[in-house]
Amino acid sequence: MPIDRELMKGSLDVLLLALLENGPMYGYQIVKEVRSRSEGLLDLKEGTLYPALHRLEKAGWIEGFWQARADGADRRYYRLTARGVAAAQQKRAEWRQLVAAMEGILR
Amino acid sequence: MPIDRELMKGSLDVLLLALLENGPMYGYQIVKEVRSRSEGLLDLKEGTLYPALHRLEKAGWIEGFWQARADGADRRYYRLTARGVAAAQQKRAEWRQLVAAMEGILR
């Protein structure tokens, strides 16, 4: 049973920035990585991910670059920019604040 | 600095159901309660709350009832229905699953 779609809203940016802190990744890899790391709980859809990546790129937090391959289609990797590194930290902190505030009420 | 609006999405239902587990509350009271309990971090707007309450009522999770007052305007209290009690537990569990899954990636 996947998580309600509305719950995910807003969490995606934090999630993507945090993932890319560990180094560049390409879209399809992110989809599978999130799915496996969350044991299927977070089932990120491609129609969600790719627009999100473009959004983050437009915001100047990540930048994409094509990596050619002999076999299969080329991959578009994304890495954090300098501003992206700062945004990742800021947004992670904000996320944790939300969780703390929520827990204060859910307790 | 309040939390980014998009981060809140989906969290509101969980929050409201959890609050009403402690007994009936009226709208304006909820606004102030959330604000104070989260130390201003969660600044719930009335334009957000009232539609949300109507939505939860329509879903059959809460029910509203007017409480007349001699002084001041009448208050519309909301209480959990039987189905609402179940929904509150289910949604709290879902929220905690999301937090756990996110932490697995943010760590």
Add this chain to the structure above:
DNA sequence: CTCATATACTTTGTATAACAAGGTATGAGT
């Protein structure tokens, strides 16, 4: 050889949520 599947990126349209901004009305304090 053909077909299905997995990989890999993309776009269009839909549902819905949070909010800004406004409205209505009452009672208390200055």
Add this chain to the structure above:
DNA sequence: ACTCATACCTTGTTATACAAAGTATATGAG
């Protein structure tokens, strides 16, 4: 009188996650 806090509500805007579809290549099953 006027402002403020209380108390409820609605309309319009913006943004997001997703379904559904499309494009293209490589691989394996039949």
